Amino acid sequence: MNEEKGKVRFRIPVIPALGFLAVLAVLNTEGAEAQQRLVVPLSDPARPATLEVSSMGGDVSVTAYEGNEILIVTNEGEGDASDFEDFEDFEFEPESVFSGDTDGEPEEQPRRSREGLTQIRNSGVGITAEENANAVHVNMEWGRSDVDLQISVPRRTSVHIEMHGGDDLAITGVVGDHELMNARGDIAATDIGGSAVMNTANGDIFASFTEITPDKAMSFTSFNGDIDVELPATLSATLVISAGRGDVFTDFDFTLQPAEVVVEPRTEGSAYRARLESAMRAVVGGGGPEIRFQTFNGDVVVRRR
Amino acid sequence: MREVRSGRTGALATLFERHHARVYRFCLRIVGNRQTAEDLVQDVFMRMLRYRTTFRDDVAFGPWMFRIARNACTDHLRRVAREGGPHATSATSVEDLPSNDGSIAEEEDDRAELVRRALLSLPLERREVLVLSRYEFKTYDEIAHALGCSVGAVKLRAHRAIKQLREAYMDLAGEGSA
């Protein structure tokens, strides 16, 4: 079992207090990267928040900090107009393809404000955020498909992220009911609390919980990746694990539940080898809600903190 | 589209009924794969829903919709190219091409298939212009709006595209066994 698995390899951004953000912006203008900042206040800073992001490209990382506003920093990823060189025939084109409109029609359109919502608009990279009763929804404007997001949130924030492009999804230190999906790359959730539902297609899932909400179901699924989850030693739940072609490891004490009674016994010889094994059910502590782990081509590791 | 923008998402269903075939055909001609084209149509309409507030009254609907469709196709192709998978459709190799699902008569098959392949062999930029020019828009102005470039660039690409299409077709017809 490879001990290196699950170690995150991207940097954790420095979280400055609000007053230093300007400095951060200046420090980060190395290279041709464009960067924008967005500050989103909450309707009720005393209550937990929810962050929702749906990103078509670029990495997303969310980190807890001691403030009570949501801070969004964007970076234009490497996938800019230059990527289109793959498809262009430069020899013949007198104008650059994506130089923006030369007809005077602006790319950015002014937004209409919606009732009951606080909207903050950022006219740079095409990210906007709407806040409604402590739920912050981050929108990417169309055409902007490769922007990295670094978001700082109050500790008690439920994080809901869908990444359809990009590589890494990382969250750190947040407590809430999290829903994470990365269609292409890995998910790394470090020192989080509450509950989580995570899915990747071709990436690994790494998660470590400092605390979990009792009686909450959880699910970690991947198709072609490993799942490595660390849970508090006081865990009381039923682990439902199916690892397809991979192996399963745990250092929890558990009792295997007998397989559920199936409706009718199968006729002799009708099961075929390619059939997926049904899930193992392992009761930890006194039992409790189901925590599901499923991968087709990868290993499942459940660690005791 | 104004209705969708003001929040009545049911109006999007009407738009879907009216336009999804066009969007499908556009995506199919650009990426060359039926399954991908279906996925992209879904993507396009969801983007139209999500970005409905960016639709302005003074912008014609057609070019706006095709701009979104074209961006969706390009995003897909970029993603595929980055992964270096065997599905990159800017290649000319015959293996990459979509298989006929039998909806076109056998006799017509040869010519239509050759044209399809020739179209897919064009660089993306020219393919886009040719497809929009042949099937969607009468004027270069509308195409320029959809692609976000100047009318001059559109004209240039359109002319080069048809020439290149012809050359590609001749190449393929020459090596085909028919």
Add this chain to the structure above:
Amino acid sequence: MNCEDTAGLLSDRLKGLLAPEDNVRLDAHLATCSACQAEADALTALWSDLGSLEDDVPHERMRARFHAGLAAYSERKSATRIGAFIESIWPRQPVFQAGIAVVLLVAGFLAGQLLPPRANPEIEELRAEIRAVGLVLLDHRSAAERLRGVEWARGTMADARTVEALLRTVRYDPNLNVRLAAIEALGTALDSPDVGAGLTEAFEQQDSPLLQVMLASLLLDGEIPGATEAVGRVLERSELDPLVRDYLQSALEEIRERPNQSDA
């Protein structure tokens, strides 16, 4: 004009955009230049051949998929309202007055088993409560709660309303983990033809590789009618994950190699 311009002018003419004087110029040139005339003929033919590609007809399933996406989007938008509604009815579930632990024990007992119908009025009442809780949870805005909903639903798989709700979850739930859990739950009720048909349809509509593999495994192992054909159709897609393709192909091969089962 020279030969270089022919293609450009011709393509404009094919679109009906050529100014009259340019039209005249083009015709004049073509009359004198046989090479360009040939090219013009070829381009005109090509232009018309492009028209034959108009026959591509989008598949019916796109409509269903679109409506599912629209429904999911609308649901997310109205999520705050649904959440509030659930909160308002929650305390009134008598089940919770009885103590969660007891109910969970019973749910565990009921899970995966076929109880004889109408055996015992108290169990019936409890089952109705469990079904009710399951149904409410399956609509919750939070994926973790919907997962619980599937857990609860496993206790009442004999109930048509539960099965219906689970099939809806498989088709429309925005979260893949929840859909997967629902599929597994329905896997215990494959003897119902609705379930078999519903899951077969879902199999052809899902594009998540994990769900494709799970559904194929359940359907083929359950010997659901139409399953092998559906798997065959999915195998024809060129954009199929290679691992999925591999798995589906081996599964089909194994079935073919299986010695013929006559009822003996």
